[in-house]
Amino acid sequence: MDQRTRLRTLTPAVALLLLAGCTDGGAAVHGKPGASGVRDPLFRDLGNGGYDVQHYALNLDYEPETGRLKGTAEITARATQDLSAFNLDLHELTVDSATVDGKKAAANQAGDELTLRPHRDIDKGKTFRTVVRYSGKPQKIVNEGGDEEDGDVEGWLRTADGTLAVGEPTGSMAWFPSNNHPSDKATYDITVTVPDRLKAISNGELTSERTTGGRTTFAWKSKEPMASYLHTLAIGAYDVKRPLTPSGLSVLTAVDPAVADESAELLARIPEIMKWARENFGPYPFSSIGAIVVPTDEIEYALESQTRPVFPAEQFDVGTLVHEIAHQWYGNSVTPESWKDMWLNEGLATYAEWIWAEDFEDIPAQESFEEAFADEDNWAFPPADPPSAAEVSDPPVYGRGAMVIHKIRQAVGRDIFYKILQGWATAHRYGNASTADFTAYVEEVSGKDLKREVWDTWLYGKEKPARP
Structure with missing residues (x-):
């Protein structure tokens, strides 16, 4: 039995690993697969080895009525070893196609691991571009050792009119493929298209908003490095305000109308708290701050998502707001x-x-x-x-x-x-x-x-x- 006939009798995962040892012509290759998992002491399967992501460009289209997401992730990364294959973390979504540097890449999914085999090996030190097109119905993830009934969930949390996507510690892989570990930070661009009655709120700065054919596309840019678990996306009929602090820092708040009145007084104190925080912790490391406030039945814990922390209404108090703002220095920047x-x-x-x-x-x-x-x-x-x-x-x-x-x-x-x-x-x-x-x-x-x-x-x- 020749090598390629033998490969057809094996599972895709095993076949892909064997292919990592040969080129299209059967000659030996210089690269080897990147590790699946960075061997974190607590989450050993999270993250991947062999490369360092520089930038994510995400293009998402979401239909709340069906819960279906179509996405394209363009990932710019630098190889930290000679690579014959590498992994991304992706949960319960189907890969429709994948390319590396413009050429089709073999793709295999096993659990939360997406393994890509590029057309040619990638040399150590080279910057390469991966494009993954994917689709499906994103899912919530129950935290390890947690209980869904107690609210121990993350990932893609569907709401009455949209979704709230939160990522700590593992949840971001529920809506985009990534090197899902805090040690690999990157910059982000994300465009999200939704029905025009809704808004899509994410991290960083809103760079454009355009409506056509009954759907609106929101484009967000995070120009400072961010860990994948700090990425967030809120889709819904939010009340959005964009005041400035006295120092000129942009503040963007997005509040569910059902909890807008009870949240207004504390939201107005964000500039005051930011002034105090800068005096204690030093210069603010990002270009904006804000908050997303939702009904407690949508999420039962606050989260320090970068520049846009998330709060359930029942936990939106001054102590929790101070806590999540402090995280912008301690946890998000460092x-x-x-x-x-x-x-x-x-x-x-x-x-x-x-x-x-x-x-x-x-x-x-x-x-x-x-x-x-x-x-x-x-x-x-x-x-x-x-x-x-x-x-x-x-x-x-x-x-x-x-x-x-x-x-x-x-x-x-x-x-x-x-x-x-x-x-x-x-x-x-x-x-x-x-x-x-x-x-x-x-x-x-x-x-x-x-x-x-x-x-x-x-x-x-x-x-x-x-x-x-």
Whole structure:
């Protein structure tokens, strides 16, 4: 049996891997397949190896009545190895065609993995362009270890008149193919076509809006790098406003009419909160801010989507707004290297709530610390070491993470502490950073060895100290 006859008897996935070892003419090739999964400590199958995405250009057409999506994803990436094949993450959507550098690529789907075999191997260091055309009915994704009845869902959440698409930690693969891991950030352009009675809201800046034939196309640009989990898309009959802060920063808010009245007063405070945030965290890293507010039956948690955080009406309060705005610095601009580093996002954003309460509500941060210390849920595991993906959003990541930040403040003093807050956001702006990067940075800036005083007990310690 010759090689190609043998390939026809194998499954597509196995055949594709064998094809990676030969060219069209049967000669040996120099490349090898990129890894399926970046071996994240908590989400081992997320992301892919062998390339670094530079830019996503997404063109989506959605029909809410049928729930059907047609999409084209143009992905510009640089090969980090000699590639004979590579993977993208895509959930429950059908690939209609794929090309790499304008030539047809073999495509195989297995679970959430889309494997593409280009016409020719891609040399290490080369920038290449992949175009994937796909369609289907996007689905919600139940969070690992979660319960759909408890609202532990992400991905494509259909609403009465449209959809709300949210991505943390895995959900963005429900509506576009991507290298779906925080470590591979990219810029984005997205155009979305919907019935003309609806609006399509996404991240970044609205660059155009045009209506023809009863349908409207909205074009959005995110020119600062963004992790895939921070991408969002809201389609519905939103009330949209575009005020400016006194400093000239664009604010875009999109609110479901059913909750517009109850949300208006707090939305008007976004410029005030942004002024306070810049004073504490340093220059704002993006070109706009805003909020998407929806009824609680559409989503049961807030999310820090880049420049456009999402809120259910019942959680749209000042503390949560401060938290999600703080994430624009900590989590969105400075993004975790792996999901085990998520406490850097949530600990710092939770501590931002404590600072706000100290500045405006007469609640010292020490009082917030002591309340968190007394909460036994915060001691289930060390914040920098969630035992599994199911615990990545559990209380220790938030509450005990904030306790770590407070202990740093106590150890280094107020002036050095704020130098660390602002310097950390500046040093890693638009990049990724790990827990090890953070602890090294704190010690470098403070000139103190905090291993015994902070890290061993509060960050990594398994036992609760006898007292705060």
